[in-house]
Amino acid sequence: MKGNEAMAEAAIRAGCRYFFGYPITPQSELLEYMAKHMAEHGGVFLQAESEVSAINMVYGAAGAGARVMTATSSPGFSLMQEGISYMAGAELPAVLVNVVRGGPGLGGLQPAQSDYFQATKGGGHGDYRLVVLAPSSPQEAADLVYEAFDVADRYRNVVLILADSILAQAMEPVELPPPRDPAGLPAKPWATVGRGRRQETNVVNSLYLAAEDLWALNQRLQAKYRRIEAEETRWEEEGAEGADWLVVAYGSMARIALAAIRQVRREDGLRVGLFRPISLWPFPARPLARRAAASRGVLVLEMSAGQMVEDVRLAVEGAVPVRFFGKTGGVVPEVEEAVEAIRRMVAETAPHPAHR
Amino acid sequence: MHPVFEPTSGLRADRVTHYCPGCTHGVAHRLVAEVLEELGVLERTVGVASVGCSVLAYEYFRVDMQEAAHGRAPAVATGIKRVLPDRVVFTYQGDGDLAAIGMAEIIHAAARGENITVVFINNANYGMTSGQMAPTTLVGQRTTTTPAGRDPVQAGYPIRVAELLNALDGPAYLARGSLHDTAHILQAKRYIRRAFQAQIEGRGFSLVELLSSCPTNWGLEPVEALAFIRDRLVPQYPLGELRRPEGVR
Ligand SMILES: Cc1ncc(C[n+]2csc(CCOP(=O)(O)OP(=O)(O)O)c2C)c(N)n1
Ligand code: SF4
Numbered sequence: 001m002k003g004n005e006a007m008a009e010a011a012i013r014a015g016c017r018y019f020f021g022y023p024i025t026p027q028s029e030l031l032e033y034m035a036k037h038m039a040e041h042g043g044v045f046l047q048a049e050s051e052v053s054a055i056n057m058v059y060g061a062a063g064a065g066a067r068v069m070t071a072t073s074s075p076g077f078s079l080m081q082e083g084i085s086y087m088a089g090a091e092l093p094a095v096l097v098n099v100v101r102g103g104p105g106l107g108g109l110q111p112a113q114s115d116y117f118q119a120t121k122g123g124g125h126g127d128y129r130l131v132v133l134a135p136s137s138p139q140e141a142a143d144l145v146y147e148a149f150d151v152a153d154r155y156r157n158v159v160l161i162l163a164d165s166i167l168a169q170a171m172e173p174v175e176l177p178p179p180r181d182p183a184g185l186p187a188k189p190w191a192t193v194g195r196g197r198r199q200e201t202n203v204v205n206s207l208y209l210a211a212e213d214l215w216a217l218n219q220r221l222q223a224k225y226r227r228i229e230a231e232e233t234r235w236e237e238e239g240a241e242g243a244d245w246l247v248v249a250y251g252s253m254a255r256i257a258l259a260a261i262r263q264v265r266r267e268d269g270l271r272v273g274l275f276r277p278i279s280l281w282p283f284p285a286r287p288l289a290r291r292a293a294a295s296r297g298v299l300v301l302e303m304s305a306g307q308m309v310e311d312v313r314l315a316v317e318g319a320v321p322v323r324f325f326g327k328t329g330g331v332v333p334e335v336e337e338a339v340e341a342i343r344r345m346v347a348e349t350a351p352h353p354a355h356r
Numbered sequence: 357m358h359p360v361f362e363p364t365s366g367l368r369a370d371r372v373t374h375y376c377p378g379c380t381h382g383v384a385h386r387l388v389a390e391v392l393e394e395l396g397v398l399e400r401t402v403g404v405a406s407v408g409c410s411v412l413a414y415e416y417f418r419v420d421m422q423e424a425a426h427g428r429a430p431a432v433a434t435g436i437k438r439v440l441p442d443r444v445v446f447t448y449q450g451d452g453d454l455a456a457i458g459m460a461e462i463i464h465a466a467a468r469g470e471n472i473t474v475v476f477i478n479n480a481n482y483g484m485t486s487g488q489m490a491p492t493t494l495v496g497q498r499t500t501t502t503p504a505g506r507d508p509v510q511a512g513y514p515i516r517v518a519e520l521l522n523a524l525d526g527p528a529y530l531a532r533g534s535l536h537d538t539a540h541i542l543q544a545k546r547y548i549r550r551a552f553q554a555q556i557e558g559r560g561f562s563l564v565e566l567l568s569s570c571p572t573n574w575g576l577e578p579v580e581a582l583a584f585i586r587d588r589l590v591p592q593y594p595l596g597e598l599r600r601p602e603g604v605r
Contacts, residue, residue, distance in 0.1 A: 018435070018439060046434070048431070048464075049460055049461070049463075052428070052461075053428070053431040053461055053464065056431035056435065056461070057432070057435035057438070059422075059424075059432055060422060060424075060432035060434060060435025060437075060439075061435035061438060063422045063435070066439040068435070068439075083425065083428070086424075086425050192420035192436070193402070193420065193440060194401060194419070194420055194444075195399050195401075195418070195420050196400070201417075201421065202420045203414045203420070204421070204422040204423065205423040207423055
């Protein structure tokens with residue numbers, strides 16, 4: 001299955017029955033898969049007039065208590081920021097997919113990781129965070145999309161799957177999770193479904209005219225974010241324990257990094273390990289700091305001009321040197337380039353033989 | 357004795373609205389609430405409040421409500437209605453909200469024939485942000501951003517929303533009423549009722565445009581403001597039903 005299709009099918013299996021979206025390459029197969037299959041499951045697919053509308057339809061549907069999803073690519077994700085900020089304020093759960101392409105502006109169609117800042121640092125106005133999950137294979141993408149709906153509901157928070165077009169277009173075998181019946185999902189007593197016999201009305205809202213009230217909302221949000229940090233931080237390592245050097249990479253870039261690491265281990269006999277953040281927010285700062293402190297140096301590889309590297313530097317806090325190699329604009333680093341970058345970092349961070 | 361006035365259970369009796377004295381936003385609220393009550397649908401209605409003077413509408417209506425971003429109410433209502441097709445879903449929007457920033461959302465909701473009802477308050481300016489030009493501001497009308505009066509060469513012409521939407525196939529019901537005197541208020545209520553009726557019968561998109569006063573920003577006494585609607589707004593925005601499906605009474 002293609003990564004895009006795997007994510008779409010996993011969402012349906014997670015009980016998602018509402019999809020609102022707008023076409024943009026390289027995400028369109030996800031949209032088209034939903035258009036083709038949502039109705040079979042009694043769900044609704046709607047092509048909105050813009051990403052602005054799509055995300056606001058998601059807002060309405062999420063507020064009405066539904067499992068709902070949208071998917072887009074970078075320029076569309078920019079347009080969704082308004083709605084995402086409102087969803088953060090109103091604490092609405094939903095799952096979004098951003099298949100990142102090169103920017104800024106109209107950019108290009110090739111894979112990139114240059115929306116990292118926008119995805120992990122808020123993106124829209126106000127103090128808020130999305131849970132950001134970055135799969136590195138179609139299988140993991142399907143698994144994370146499936147789980148993302150539960151995470152979103154648990155915290156009443158938007159969960160973003162940050163993908164790239166290598167992942168979205170890759171064709172790999174995928175084992176799909178079992179279908180879940182939306183009727184069996186936990187109730188959402190806060191949803192606006194009509195007052196019924198309730199005395200009080202339910203209101204989905206992010207307006208607080210009194211500063212103290214808005215402060216209270218923000219306090220509550222920040223407490224929630226601390227809870228998410230404690231409970232939802234995800235990462236994966238390969239050969240990182242006891243490694244002399246660490247490479248940090250996420251998404252498809254992590255697969256390229258792994259190939260490079262294997263090559264230098266084989267050819268140079270160096271102990272280099274991979275640290276792969278899966279949740280980009282919450283960022284796995286503590287486990288990374290622990291590993292980094294036991295190493296001689298860290299190299300961050302990205303398909304960007306250097307965005308996640310800032311979080312790595314914050315995590316490492318100067319304990320060891322942090323180097324960066326990245327390419328952006330849709331140019332994917334070659335394994336050979338990654339190998340060279342690792343060798344450079346090793347040379348620069350290894351004690352000079354004369355000082356041993 | 358026959359009661360002259362009774363509160364509607366569609367509005368919360370424990371709330372005092374923040375609207376300015378003489379503003380007909382309050383009348384529009386009352387009409388919508390009465391209609392929902394009379395149709396017996398208060399318990400299965402979900403409203404969408406927009407950004408503008410009516411931003412706090414969810415504090416006043418006794419129905420579940422969502423607050424939408426500026427202009428996006430029709431998209432939010434679409435999301436709600438698609439999840440809850442058997443509920444009554446309405447938006448309450450001003451002219452800045454609906455005809456400027458939210459023009460794409462309203463046109464496409466109407467074109468889709470989305471089975472929702474839109475209550476559209478046309479007061480020919482941006483009330484909440486203190487009286488700037490709206491798309492509906494009359495030629496020559498003074499606002500804080502057209503201090504010499506709206507000059508169409510510089511600021512374009514007013515938009516007749518009901519007529520604009522009437523060019524589409526999607527809408528089932530379109531009408532324009534006015535809130536400037538009792539007779540017109542009663543007529544507006546009939547329009548609102550038919551709009552909701554159309555939705556309940558599943559006929560598709562319905563919108564009622566209501567000419568409404570803004571004495572504060574027009575710089576007029578409340579009574580003068582009603583006369584301004586009658587004498588200035590009505591000629592530009594003719595009243596009546598533009599589209600009404602067969603069988604909706
Ligand atoms: C994105 C965005 N832009 C601008 C505003 C500021 N704003 C608040 S209300 C409003 C105009 C509302 O006017 P209208 O819809 O005519 O309603 P009225 O207040 O007249 O009832 C504007 C521009 C906002 N809240 N959000
Ligand atoms: S500013 Fe105008 S529209 Fe707003 S409440 Fe006052 S009179 Fe009404």
